[in-house]
Amino acid sequence: MSRNQILKLNSAQEDFARQLDQLLAWESVSDEKVNLIVNEILAAVKQRGDEAVVEYTNRFDRLSAEAMADLEMSSERLQQALENLPQEQRQALETAAERIRIYHEKQKSDSWQYTEADGTMLGQKVTPMDRVGLYVPGGKASYPSSVLMNAMPAKVAGVAEIIMVVPTPDGEVNELVLAAAALAGVDRVFCIGGAQAVAALAYGTETVPKVDKIVGPGNIFVATAKRAVFGAVGIDMIAGPSEILVVCDGQTDPDWIAMDLFSQAEHDEDAQSILLSPDAAFIDAVEASINKLLPTMEREGIIEVSLRERAALIKVADLDEAMEVTNRIAPEHLELSVEDPEALVPQVRHAGAIFMGRYTAEALGDYCAGPNHVLPTSGTARFSSPLGVYDFQKRSSLIMFSADGASEMGKVASVLARGESLTAHARSAEYRIKK
Template sequence: MSELSITRLTTSDADFDQKLNALLAWESVSDKSVNKIVDDILLDVKNRGDEAVVEYTNRFDNTSVESVAQLMLTQARLQQALDGLPTEQRNALEKAAERIRRYHDKQRGESWSYTEDDGTMLGQQVTPLDRVGLYVPGGKAAYPSSVLMNAIPAKVAGVGELIMVVPTPNGELNELVLAAACLAGVDKVFTIGGAQAVAALAYGTQSVPKVDKIVGPGNIFVATAKRAVFGAVGIDMIAGPSEILVVCDGKTDPDWIAMDLFSQAEHDEDAQSILVCPNAEYLDAVEASISKLLPTMERQAIIEVSMRERAALIHVVDMDEAAEVSNRIAPEHLELSVEDPKAMLPKIRHAGAIFMGRYTAEALGDYCAGPNHVLPTSGTARFSSPLGVYDFQKRSSLIMFSEDGASETGKIASVLARGESLTAHARSAEYRIKD
């Protein structure tokens, strides 16, 4: 293996901004040929329903079913998967589910109202979505943790029905994924995937119920389909490759940091791992750890491509500048591997999840810390948040005027409506003004 070369950037260099922009550049869901394929599948499923779903499933997943009924899994099958797990796996899954549920219980929004002096009542009613679709990758790329992270907050929110779709290439079922669905309270499971599954959820078919929102990760065809159906249904986000940014003061064991960077790089070749530190010698030490540890990794080939093409070691002047660079990047995962992370926290404005202190590996957040691991990527943490209970609830404004309130407030509305030349608005309010 040739020596792995990792991009080095220094904030004092004149071309730092240009190089950082090039490193961060990522265009997701922009392939015209993929868009054409997805659009055709969406229209076909919309028009032909179950028949189209069966055809695409047989074609893409190498199955030979004749009806969507054959693609449904019963609750008994989910329970069988849970009961059949080795004790160690079942215990880990149950403990993770409990931690995730306990955290998300704190997020549940409640309705509220207040009454003004004249008897007018104003407020907000919080209600759960009726039905949500959860997309789960299938086959070998199966993530039971994603089932828990998407399904549990939906159930905490009070979603009436949760429909899971998961492709099963060559009929391959992942028992851990099914067990997680059982634990999380998924109501129905269909073994379909790809754009055809997104279409079935978005538009409904004879067998697959139409949902109000689709959440969960998938490949470029799934992401493209989710973007295309947005508006007909809600979606969680269009996610880019996984990212980690580690801000370190140079005092953490460099092997730890190298492995933290690997923890994202092993996802796929497009994943991005960045280390920011004011100590150039420490950056050298971490690079040496990367070279030492890389040959020991099962997913060495993937990690090597990711680290060579998308990783960076960034030298900054001090920790204040490290915080500025972090905010500029707005990472999905941010590790503050420093002596006093709480003191640094006020300087951090943009990050999906913040892992504080030397002992807080990002990997804990992926599985069992409690907060959601579905996070904004590609700099979108500047304006968006982790998936949570609030994504499965909606808010309705409550307005109830008393007679006196309608009279006084109607005078304000009348003036403003006539200022906009909307006289029907004005007269509607004026009818309720007392003489």
């Protein structure tokens, strides 16, 4: 990558706000053509079940399955994948799984209740979902880490059954993905993907059970299908491209920062990598590191396009302004590569995950730190949170009035209901008022 191909901005520029908006602009889904295809697939699966799923799977993944039974992996096959893993891979997977489990145990909510002086009891009952669907990308873009990050919190929440779908284009199976499914306690695995897999999970077929919620990343057809079935089932989020925002005081090794920016850029050409620093000379040093290190990367082509199209190196006045810009961006991954990251954390209002200090590479969070790597993208950290145990639990209110409580609150409800001209509401409450 030749010099000056990465966008450089300065917060002191008059049109900085406009340029930042332009840099961040992203339409996640979806064009009209994609919508038409997805709607056709959803309707076919809803109407014809297994037959349609098999038909689309054979067409899109170049398979020759005759029935859904041909597309289901047995639990023995999953266990075999785990047992046949090279020792180093199995150990890494087990370490990551254990750390993810321990972290998510801390998130688990319990039911609670309290009793008022007159004997009225109020509370909340927390219940896990019955069944969830986990979408896992397949083929060359296989992510065993995503299996752990999606399945482990569901298990911790107490979900009774986890159904995983993973496409196997041209019959290509990823052993690590199957091993992760075995390790995470996934109950059933179907080798299907795309909109047809989302439809099967959302509506149920003769073979694929209908789930309560669908989680996990996918391509534009998967994202469009998830959006379309929302309401029939819950979904985790509509995820955009991966993002990293690094705030650096200029004292971290520029090679480290360049590689941290690469770590997201290598996901795909639409991924976004941004550096904020008050040190202009350091920004130049990071740019030099980028030019030096890029030719050494396996995914050089993807990184180069991502950096050219969507990256930026931004000079800010100071770290306080860096935090203002950070909150405007609301990044998926935020690295605070500074001397005292804890001093900056109180200023962070919007970020999916915050990586604190020079030694905390975002990549550790992707695999084995423990917190979830399924994070809000495209500025949605303003109102969304990382995937967690709470996404697999439901809360029901508990209300039990004593005779005295029903009498007193009946008077209050009566007044409010008659104010809304809802007479049956009022009279229902009034029947319980002590004469």
